[in-house]
Amino acid sequence: MMKCIILFNRPSMLIKTYRCISINLWRDELTNEIRKEIEEYWIKKFKYYDNFNKENLKEKYYALSMFPYPSGSLHLGHVRVYAICDTVAQFQRMNGKNVFQPMGWDSFGLPAENAAKERGVRPNEWTQNNISQMKNLLERLKCTFDWQNELNTCSPEYYRWTQYIFLKMYDAGLVYQKEDVVNWDPVDKTVLADEQVDEEGKSWRSGVKVQKKVLKQWFIRTTKFSQDLYEGLNIETLDWDDIIDIQKNWIGKCDGFSFDFKIESPEGISETSCLNIWVQDPLHILEAEFIVVLPNTLMDILCDHKRDTNGKLKLRAFNPFTNRSLPVYVSEKVPFPFSRDTYVGVPSKSEFDREFIKNMQLEPMPKVKSWDRKEICETAKKLRIGGYPVSSKIKDWLISRQRYWGTPIPIVHCSKCGTQPVRYEDLPVKLPMLPSNCNIEKDVNMFLKKSDWQNTICSKCGGEALKETDTMDTFVDSSWYYLRYTDVNNEKELFNSDVINQFMPVDLYVGGKEHAVLHLYYARFVSYFLHSIGLIQHREPFRRLLCQGMVKGKTYKTKKGKYLKPEEIEFENETPKSKTTGEVLTVTWEKMSKSKYNGVEPIEVLNTYGIDTTRLLLLFSVSPKSHRNWNSDYFVDVLKWQHRLWLTIREFLKIRTNPLDGLQPCINMEKENAALKYDRNRYIRGVTYNFGISQQLAAGISYLQGLTNVLRRPKREVRKYSKEYEKVLAATIIMLAPVTPHFAATLWFGFTSAPGRLNTDCHEINWNENVLKQKWPTIDGEYEVPLYCKINRIINIEAKIPSNKIASLTLEESLKYAQKNSYIKKTLKNQQILDAKLKMFDNLCVELSLLTNKVDTLEKKIIE
Structure with a gap:
């Protein structure tokens, strides 16, 4: 009983x-049995939370976990993320906030398609089955997710609006198609972005060496917002800890400009092939006399490696600002800009370039009319060939994927009108339903080509046309989901502007540090873009970011690196050995994985300890940002x-x-x-x-x-x-x-x-x-709380202040409290305060930031 x-x-x-x-x-x-019986009783009685009420006038709090990818089952790492976010969400509710904590599914993409292929089922069936299992586990965890606002990125009701954003970017000149050298995964048979290839040149998913191929691909011109995205990381309200530096390093300081030069062959100037170049000064575009590319880049591959004895390619790059074609060479012996495979030669600015011209026996190009920097950049923007400030390391976003399971790109190809965007009223462009016996690996491309799905009409002339068969990178789907959550049932528009401005920005975003670069960069870019066209009020989508550490399990492996199963191990005086060979094993803590035999299923932990103790075990003793050794x-x-x-x-x-x-x-x-x-x-x-x-x-x-x-x-x-x-x-x-x-x-x-x-x-x-x-307990008014005094960005010492004084505390008063501390008073004695700022934390503690400069005593006396 x-x-x-x-x-x-x-x-x-x-x-x-x-x-x-x-x-x-x-x-x-x-006992554990009592723990579980307690939970079973309260589960039947509790109303864990009130759904977010848009009419509620309380202060909102948007708590968001990075949504899971349903290509398998939830692991303890997922459970840790949700335990962290849910604990904070419940804390904020008890502090009187109107809390919004939604959940959904990042359900498109290559991993789900590959998993379905391995099992001989259709991706939608595999995905929906996983979603059902994951949702059951999340509901058992009793996290307070607002399921009324659940979303699923592979649903036409969602990806219709992903296509809508794509078309908005197309209208704004941010979407373009060009031939380029791409990273081709020969196993997964798809293009990979540079970021999805590791330092050894291997695919992030299949692990095989990627190949170089020339394909016509779709890009989004994220570089237009590079400088804004870089400078946006400096705002004081952004609480991202070290992730700010990671993002800044990824974007790079925008100390140059990017331009696209079309490729010119004996047959004429190509409309789809172009060479992306980077220069520190736009004026260098006018003075450029040659270009050098690395081997295996677009120009080299298009020429099939055919060049003269000096390494000059038969193709040239057309400079629209001088109306001249520049010779292109292949070499590894020039000082390429960091992360670039193209070098622009400007002999008037470089001795190296003058020597290069001399050795190549090139005739100097005559000077052209004078342009100023602004004219060059504005003209480039009108021609849609760049002209934006950007670092040498960042490039535009390659979104084309040659796979079935993804958001269809809303483009049609007409023999008369060429490439045309789908009309907004014709969205969504839906994926075709595959036959139940379809072999994903062999039949998808053939099916798309032979079926009626690809046949359509031109959105411009109404004639016969073909749908684009490339799908979007799954990062496009996850780049804006946090916005759709706020108005997930809106069938008429992307979201209601009043609603989105009420919810945003996200107050706390919890997820893995592995997403600190790509996902956050793309999500910020989409937010900046939607802000630029007036759809949202806030540019930065995430106010506070918490990147949790991994949950690690103990592994046992041989000297050759083979992982052993628990039943293959024996212990002799607490020393692990192989049962079969007697070899002493190496013990390490690694990310949980089935292949390493160190995984723990969440359901096993729940069955043993119950919900509450499982949450405690994941949160106890180790900072959320640190790795948890299970x-x-x-x-x-x-x-x-x-x-x-x-x-x-x-x-x-x-x-x-x-x-x-x-x-x-x-x-x-x-x-x-x-x-x-x-x-x-x-x-x-x-x-x-x-x-x-x-x-x-x-x-x-x-x-x-x-x-x-x-x-x-x-x-x-x-x-x-x-x-x-x-x-x-x-x-x-x-x-x-x-x-x-x-x-x-x-x-x-x-x-x-x-x-x-x-x-x-x-x-x-x-x-x-x-x-x-219950209301969260509060501190008595007379109780003294810390006033952290930060001098030149370093916390020197704490002063004390009664908690009931915080709400009305002014900057001048805080300085008086700070100087009651003898150490702070002594530190500030001979320093001039250049800037002072006061930051208050929920009537709990105060931070006084002082930017100071030492004042010379003699100089001070003279001034006085």
Whole structure:
């Protein structure tokens, strides 16, 4: 029998009217079975959260986890992400925020298609089956996702609007098609972006060496926004930690300009083949006299490696600013700009280039009319050949993929009108439904060519045309999903502008650090673009970013690197050895993987420990940003802490329900209350700061453990007669609720059902509501909180300030408080304050940033 079910005398009444708890439950030890029975009981009773209400006037909080890719099953890394985000979301709800926490599925792309191919099923069937399984697990985890706003990127209702954004970019001149040398994966039979090829030239998915091919591809001109995207990382409201530097390094300082020169052959100037060049100064375009390319680049491959004895190609590059064709050479012996495979020779600016001209016996080109830099760039923009400030390392976004399972590119090809965009009213261009017996690897391309799907009409002349068969890179789908969540059921428009401006930006974005470059860059680009055409108010989509560490498992491998299964290992004096060979094995912690035999299925952990303890095991003792080594050795500490909380309620109930024990208030009750009050404020501040500001959840849990120690310390008289003890106990349970809601609910009803209640007039506690409906505990007004004084970007020391002074604190007042600290006063004595800024964190702590400059004493006297 489930012991939890008999907790309450009147189970037919509403949960908030339950009061009489049977003492029998608290006599039991807190076993795993009791934990799971508690959860099963509350799952039937809880309303975990209220859905985000667009009409609610409370301050909004948008908590977002990077949505999963349903090409397989959820792993513990996923569970950790959702536990982190959900804990913060529940914390914000308890702080009175109108919280929005949606969930969806990044369901297009190569991994899902490959997984379906391996199993002989259609991608949509495989994907939908995985979504169903993942959703069941997420619902079992009881994360407070707003399922009313669920989205699925492979649904026509979603990718219709992905195609809409594509067409908007096309209209703005940001989408173009050209021939280029691409990275070709011979196994997956598709193009890969440069970012999807590792340092060894291997594919990020298949692991094979990529090949170079010339294909006509679709690109998005992300370089138009390079400088804006780089400078946008400097705004003070962006809280991204080290990811800002990673993004900046990826984009690069925009210290040059990019241009496309069309390729000219004896037959004429090509309309689809062009050479992308980069120069530091636009004026160099006018003075350029030759171009050098690396081997295996577009010009080299188009010429089939045919060139004269000097290495000059038969093809040339047409300069639209001088109306001249520049000779192109193949060489590795020129100082190519970083990350570029094209070098522009400007003899008037470089001795090296003058020597090159001399050695190649080229005649100097005559000077042309004078242009200024602005004219060159503006003309390039009108011609749609670049002209934007950009670093040498960043290039436009190649989005074409030669695969079936992706968003169709909304373009048609007409023999009369050429390439034409699909009309907006004809969206979505849907994927064709494959036959049930279709062999993905062999039949898709043949099916597309032979079926009626590709046949269509020209959007311009109405004549016969063919649909584009390339699909979009899955990063396009995930570049804007956070926006669609806010208005997911809108069938008439991308989203309502009023709604999007109410939701955005995302307040907390949680996901893996592996997405710190590509996904974040593309998502920011789309947001900047939509802002530029007036559809959204905020350019930066993510205010705060939390990149969680991986969950790692212990691996055992031989000297040759072979991983062994658990059943293939034996231990001799705690030394792992191979059962078959006796070889001593190397033990390491690595990312969980089936191939390494170190994975742990989330369902196994849930079945063993239940929801709350699983969340605790993932959040406990290690910062969310650090890697978590999944080691059962530290499980003991988690279980012991839960048991200590269990014993605390047991003892509290026993003391409060026994009127004959003869206990009287102790002589030092005033001293005890003062100590309890101090600890309550100190630990509330610590938990609140780490849950709500730094998101260092493990540190917050550590403070909760400290508060548990405070509860275990007082004598029985204090537990019976102290109002302060009640407030400490209430605060502990309430602050535990975002992490372990079911366990906290049981502790709460144990606490609130005890007789002899002392804090009946306490406005902080709502005795008639469950723990998730409680307000987050606050610090007393007179309690002093830190004023962090940051001088020249370095925190020197803390000053103190009463918490009730924070809301009205001015910059001048903060300086006075800071200088009450002797060290800060001494530091600032001979320094001139150039700039001072005040930053407040939720009435909890304050940061005073001072930019200073040392003032010479003699000079100061002269000035005076």
